[in-house]
Amino acid sequence: MNLLPLFQWFEATALGTAVRESLWLFPVIECVHLLALALLGGTVLAVDLRLLGLGLRAQPVEGLARQMRPWFLAALCAIITTGIPMFLSEALKCYYSPPFWYKMSLLLAALAFAFTVRRRVISRGGPSMLCKLTAVVSLALWFGVGFSGRWIAFY
Amino acid sequence: MDLPGFFQWLEGTAGSVAIRESTLLYPIIETTHVLALCLFLGMIVLLDLRLTGAGLRAIAVSELAARLLPWAFAGFALMAVSGLLLFYSGPVRASRNIFFQIKMAMLMLAGGNALLFHMTIYRRVAAWDLDPMPPLRARLAGAASLLLWAGVVVCGRMQAYNWFDK
Numbered sequence: 100m101n102l103l104p105l106f107q108w109f110e111a112t113a114l115g116t117a118v119r120e121s122l123w124l125f126p127v128i129e130c131v132h133l134l135a136l137a138l139l140g141g142t143v144l145a146v147d148l149r150l151l152g153l154g155l156r157a158q159p160v161e162g163l164a165r166q167m168r169p170w171f172l173a174a175l176c177a178i179i180t181t182g183i184p185m186f187l188s189e190a191l192k193c194y195y196s197p198p199f200w201y202k203m204s205l206l207l208a209a210l211a212f213a214f215t216v217r218r219r220v221i222s223r224g225g226p227s228m229l230c231k232l233t234a235v236v237s238l239a240l241w242f243g244v245g246f247s248g249r250w251i252a253f254y
Numbered sequence: 255m256d257l258p259g260f261f262q263w264l265e266g267t268a269g270s271v272a273i274r275e276s277t278l279l280y281p282i283i284e285t286t287h288v289l290a291l292c293l294f295l296g297m298i299v300l301l302d303l304r305l306t307g308a309g310l311r312a313i314a315v316s317e318l319a320a321r322l323l324p325w326a327f328a329g330f331a332l333m334a335v336s337g338l339l340l341f342y343s344g345p346v347r348a349s350r351n352i353f354f355q356i357k358m359a360m361l362m363l364a365g366g367n368a369l370l371f372h373m374t375i376y377r378r379v380a381a382w383d384l385d386p387m388p389p390l391r392a393r394l395a396g397a398a399s400l401l402l403w404a405g406v407v408v409c410g411r412m413q414a415y416n417w418f419d420k
Contacts (some may be wrong), residue, residue, distance in 0.1 A: 126415055130408045133291070137407065140292020141300050148325070155321045158313060166310050170303065242289065249285045 106194040115187030125188060132181040136245065139174035142167040143213075143241055150220070150234035152227065160230070164221045198250035205247060209240035261345040273343035280343060287336040294329030295403055297322040304388075305396025311386040316379050352418045357409035364402035371395035 109115060118124045146164050148154030155163055186193055193199040220233045264270060273279050301318050303309040310318065341348050348354045375391040382388050388396075 122417075126412060130411050133288070133407055133411055134404055136288075137291050137295035138299055139296075140289075141296020141298075144292060144296055144325070145300060145322070154325060155313070155317065157317060157321075162312070166312060170309060245289045245292070246285055249288050250281065253281045 103194060106190045109187050109190035112187050114184050115190060118184045118188035125185060128181045128185055132178055132185065135174045135177035135181065138170060139178055140241070140245070142171040142174060143237065146221070147234040147238050150230040150237075152231070160221055160224065193251065196251050196254055198247040198254055202244055202247040202251065205240055205243040209237070209244055212237060212240055258346075258349070261349050264342065264345045270342050270345070273339060280340075283336050283339050283343075287333060287340060290329050290332035290336065291407065292329075294326050294333050295407065297326035297329065298399065298403060301326075302396040302400045305392050306400070307387040307393060314383045315388065315392075316383050319376070319379075347416075348413065351413050351416070353409045353412040353415075357406055357413065360402050360405045360409065364399060364406060367395060367398045367402060371399075 118128065145154060146160070146167055149156065149158065149160055149163050217233050217237050220230060224230075273283065300310060301315075301322055304311070304313065304315055304318050371392070375389060375395065382392065387393075
């Protein structure tokens with residue numbers, strides 16, 4: 100399937116054009132994207148560290164995850180909402196950027212993992228090896244998303 | 255030698271040139287700087303949410319501070335080392351950049367705010383540790399911290415743009 104026409108259409112959308120033609124819109128959106136990253140990273144780290152037996156060790160895993168969830172979801176909404184106009188403004192560059200495709204694949208994997216396996220491990224508990232493995236996979240996936248995201252600018 | 259002269263000299267050193275001209279080193283240092291944000295600011299934001307009374311109300315303030323701040327310090331160390339290397343790779347342009355100057359000022363204010371918090375209202379944390387809504391001074395410290403660190407991030411990102419470079 101050739102996705103190039105779709106990405107050309109993305110690039111030509113009114114939103115993409117507006118962001119591309121504005122001097123300050125992209126930087127401002129990018130700042131919000133970064134601030135959301137800090138919150139997203141913080142909420143993921145707090146729970147994954149706990150699954151590893153580190154950080155907020157005295158808190159029950161499920162209670163901690165429940166308290167983090169609204170902030171995680173808010174950060175996720177903010178980071179996706181700001182990511183879309185940035186993507187639209189340079190959709191063709193993204194199409195030809197390997198890090199972009201890595202990032203999107205890892206993002207889908209990280210989200211799928213967070214809402215299935217990780218959620219189940221958090222609510223049901225289980226042997227500590229399983230908890231630790233879940234945390235390591237989660238951290239690795241999100242790290243990959245952040246890492247490849249930054250590299251869209253370089254390649 | 256004055257400060258601009260020193261930055262001029264620094265920019266000519268072998269290490270500075272090596273980072274600036276490398277294809278991999280600069281992106282790796284910059285990526286480290288950005289991702290350490292999750293470790294540093296992520297932990298700080300969680301504590302600040304608790305201090306402002308906005309979230310995590312069921313967890314004791316002292317527990318959050320004791321368990322999360324060591325991770326925040328580790329994140330800060332990563333940010334400081336990678337940030338110094340980024341500055342070292344181009345000190346002349348960075349030092350003249352208005353966003354960099356504002357960032358450094360806000361960084362010091364954020365540090366001062368944290369120091370003040372720990373030396374004053376946090377000393378008496380036992381009295382309000384479990385309060386869902388901490389006392390006004392703690393809420394103010396948390397709000398100031400959120401605003402100042404957000405400012406540091408915004409200015410750091412804007413530093414890439416040379417709109418006001420002299």
